[in-house]
Amino acid sequence: MRLLLVEDEIDIQSFLQRSLEEAGYQVEAASDGKTAERIAMEGLFDILIVDLGLPDQDGITLILKLRQLGVSAPVLILSARRSVDDRVCGLEQGGDDYLTKPFALAELLARLRNLLKRNSPAASESTRIRVLDLELDLLRREATRSGQVLQLTPQEFVLLEYLCRNAGRVVTRSMILDKVWGMRIQPDTNVVDVHIYRLRGKVDGQGQKPLIRTLRGVGYVLKDR
Amino acid sequence: MAFACGTMLVFIFLHRFVASDIQRRSDAWLSGEVEVLGDVAEQTPKNALYDRVVGEVAELASKEVPNKDSSAGASNDSVFFLQTGGDGSLLLWVGAGSGVPNLKAIQAGKIVPGSPSDLRVQGFEVPFRVASTRLNDGSYIHLGLSERDELRVLRSLWLRFVLLWLLLVFLGFNIVFFTTKRMLSHVQRMTEAASKIGHTDLSARVPITARKDEVGNLALTLNHMLDRIENSMHQLHTITDSLAHDLRSPLTAIRGKLEMSLSSGSQSDHSEQIVSAIEELDRLTDFLNKSLDVAEAKADALRLNRVPLDLNELLRVMIDLYEPSMSESGLQIRIHSGGPLLIEADAALIHRMIANLFDNELKHLPSACTVNLRLSVENNAASLLLEDDGPGFDPEVLPHLFERRIKREKSTGHGLGLAFVDAVVRAHGGTVAASNCEDGGARLEVIMPLFPVSTGRIVAS
Numbered sequence: 001m002r003l004l005l006v007e008d009e010i011d012i013q014s015f016l017q018r019s020l021e022e023a024g025y026q027v028e029a030a031s032d033g034k035t036a037e038r039i040a041m042e043g044l045f046d047i048l049i050v051d052l053g054l055p056d057q058d059g060i061t062l063i064l065k066l067r068q069l070g071v072s073a074p075v076l077i078l079s080a081r082r083s084v085d086d087r088v089c090g091l092e093q094g095g096d097d098y099l100t101k102p103f104a105l106a107e108l109l110a111r112l113r114n115l116l117k118r119n120s121p122a123a124s125e126s127t128r129i130r131v132l133d134l135e136l137d138l139l140r141r142e143a144t145r146s147g148q149v150l151q152l153t154p155q156e157f158v159l160l161e162y163l164c165r166n167a168g169r170v171v172t173r174s175m176i177l178d179k180v181w182g183m184r185i186q187p188d189t190n191v192v193d194v195h196i197y198r199l200r201g202k203v204d205g206q207g208q209k210p211l212i213r214t215l216r217g218v219g220y221v222l223k224d225r
Numbered sequence: 226m227a228f229a230c231g232t233m234l235v236f237i238f239l240h241r242f243v244a245s246d247i248q249r250r251s252d253a254w255l256s257g258e259v260e261v262l263g264d265v266a267e268q269t270p271k272n273a274l275y276d277r278v279v280g281e282v283a284e285l286a287s288k289e290v291p292n293k294d295s296s297a298g299a300s301n302d303s304v305f306f307l308q309t310g311g312d313g314s315l316l317l318w319v320g321a322g323s324g325v326p327n328l329k330a331i332q333a334g335k336i337v338p339g340s341p342s343d344l345r346v347q348g349f350e351v352p353f354r355v356a357s358t359r360l361n362d363g364s365y366i367h368l369g370l371s372e373r374d375e376l377r378v379l380r381s382l383w384l385r386f387v388l389l390w391l392l393l394v395f396l397g398f399n400i401v402f403f404t405t406k407r408m409l410s411h412v413q414r415m416t417e418a419a420s421k422i423g424h425t426d427l428s429a430r431v432p433i434t435a436r437k438d439e440v441g442n443l444a445l446t447l448n449h450m451l452d453r454i455e456n457s458m459h460q461l462h463t464i465t466d467s468l469a470h471d472l473r474s475p476l477t478a479i480r481g482k483l484e485m486s487l488s489s490g491s492q493s494d495h496s497e498q499i500v501s502a503i504e505e506l507d508r509l510t511d512f513l514n515k516s517l518d519v520a521e522a523k524a525d526a527l528r529l530n531r532v533p534l535d536l537n538e539l540l541r542v543m544i545d546l547y548e549p550s551m552s553e554s555g556l557q558i559r560i561h562s563g564g565p566l567l568i569e570a571d572a573a574l575i576h577r578m579i580a581n582l583f584d585n586e587l588k589h590l591p592s593a594c595t596v597n598l599r600l601s602v603e604n605n606a607a608s609l610l611l612e613d614d615g616p617g618f619d620p621e622v623l624p625h626l627f628e629r630r631i632k633r634e635k636s637t638g639h640g641l642g643l644a645f646v647d648a649v650v651r652a653h654g655g656t657v658a659a660s661n662c663e664d665g666g667a668r669l670e671v672i673m674p675l676f677p678v679s680t681g682r683i684v685a686s
Binding site: 053155184195 | 553
């Protein structure tokens with residue numbers, strides 16, 4: 001996967017480049033709009049990360065220019081601005097997703113994966129998800145572990161489904177709030193943790209291998225091996 | 226009103242003036258005629274012809290009565306001529322009737338020779354104006370002129386004055402009414418435009434008329450003022466944006482580096498510290514966001530992306546999210562709602578606002594308490610009532626609850642929660658009120674305007 005990273009802050013650029021390379025992307029970095037245009041025209045990229053506040057031009061202007069030049073790869077916009085208008089504006093003007101700084105790496109990676117998946121020909125959607133001995137029937141909204149049916153509330157099922165779809169990858173609290181409850185909020189309280197705690201009580205029974213793992217300071221991961 | 230009274234006074238004055246003028250003219254005529262008649266009576270020998278000669282002269286005189294109503298014809302009862310002897314006996318009578326009541330009235334009243342005066346006669350509706358003169362032979366001549374014609378003229382004049390006055394007042398009222406209405410409709414349009422500007426966007430302007438009057442000037446002045454406000458608002462946004470940018474960039478870099486050192490596999494002893502550093506960093510970010518939002522909202526500069534939002538649905542999702550945490554803390558939460566209730570609001574801000582309300586309950590309520598939510602339409606506005614049976618607000622803190630940096634004891638938050646709630650609700654044109662229930666629990670009431678095109682509630686099927 002070839003990725004073009006357009007970010008002017010050297011600190012952020014360097015840690016992003018390292019983390020993205022660790023995650024398996026081939027990263028080319030640019031610090032301003034001009035360089036980004038040149039690099040984008042030289043090679044073919046699968047995905048772009050563009051910061052809105054570039055020294056020589058606005059990130060959205062750059063994206064529009066690249067689109068005109070025939071770059072069709074999806075774009076993840078990074079924004080340090082705070083208004084919603086800019087985000088909506090960015091989305092409408094051809095950027096495909098946005099993330100406000102500061103962000104968790106896990107969330108950045110998840111959004112990149114989503115964008116790539118959206119852009120690739122849709123794989124036939126399965127009605128069943130299997131993670132080790134955990135099995136989810138999406139039509140009957142039923143989860144079983146080692147053949148035993150788990151008594152889950154509808155909300156718990158949606159939460160478990162989200163974890164299973166991202167099995168082996170870290171999901172943060174704000175990602176869970178966004179995808180499961182549909183809101184971008186940052187509660188001061190441990191509301192998400194309690195949901196995970198309850199779900200874990202039902203999924204990871206006594207004597208079974210714990211599947212849901214907490215990564216403190218980052219989020220949660222459903223183990224797939 | 227003042228105009229009506231003024232014109233009324235002018236008309237009354239005019240009427241008085243005309244009346245006294247008519248009086249003066251008829252008095253002059255009377256005095257003149259009575260003198261002529263006196264001369265005639267003195268020079269005419271007292272024989273059989275005397276009656277006829279004086280009678281003819283009196284008859285002739287009565288034909289030249291001023292203000293005479295021509296329609297009255299020959300039957301002349303507006304003038305009488307009366308000659309009395311020194312002893313008061315009736316010597317000669319010319320006029321309508323027998324003249325006896327006239328004589329009685331003259332003898333009853335004090336008629337001074339020379340100056341004319343009013344005389345009421347039995348059998349006549351209107352008084353007579355009577356002038357008298359004393360002849361050398363000791364007899365008196367009285368010439369009476371009925372005031373009927375004079376009164377008729379004055380009455381018709383009065384009628385005309387009243388009609389004219391009514392017309393003037395009516396015209397004046399209409400002119401004032403329509404001019405004022407036109408003027409006020411301009412002002413009204415400006416008021417409407419100006420009141421919209423505060424709540425929606427600052428780029429709108431008050432409609433400008435081509436007129437060069439005070440209202441036109443007011444519109445121009447208002448627009449200049451709005452230009453300045455928009456400019457300072459824009460500067461405020463630039464400042465908060467650049468402040469956010471300048472703080473967020475280093476935060477992003479720090480957080481990224483911490484995360485990398487955490488995931489780089491070296492399970493060092495520092496991982497615990499790194500985790501807590503990341504958590505602190507996230508709290509700092511949240512604090513930064515809220516502070517800037519509260520600051521912008523206090524300056525009425527919060528940027529809203531309004532969409533139709535069902536409060537009922539939103540509250541149920543929120544309760545679903547918060548219920549496990551609440552029951553872990555021994556709290557119960559209940560909702561009473563009459564079904565879907567639409568408002569037009571910025572979804573992200575309202576989500577965070579409700580989350581703040583719930584976080585607040587979760588952080589401050591002792592266990593075994595119940596939180597009651599009541600969603601309803603009150604006075605054409607959405608009302609969200611949140612009551613608990615906990616210890617309530619500290620009376621000392623209550624008046625300052627929505628100010629920044631107020632927090633209840635043992636709070637883990639940064640004291641921005643309720644200030645943020647207040648800021649968001651105000652930005653949407655609503656209000657928040659806090660009080661303590663009678664039985665001691667805390668009570669918060671949030672009022673928000675309903676979605677404009679519907680009445681808010683969708684008919685529950």
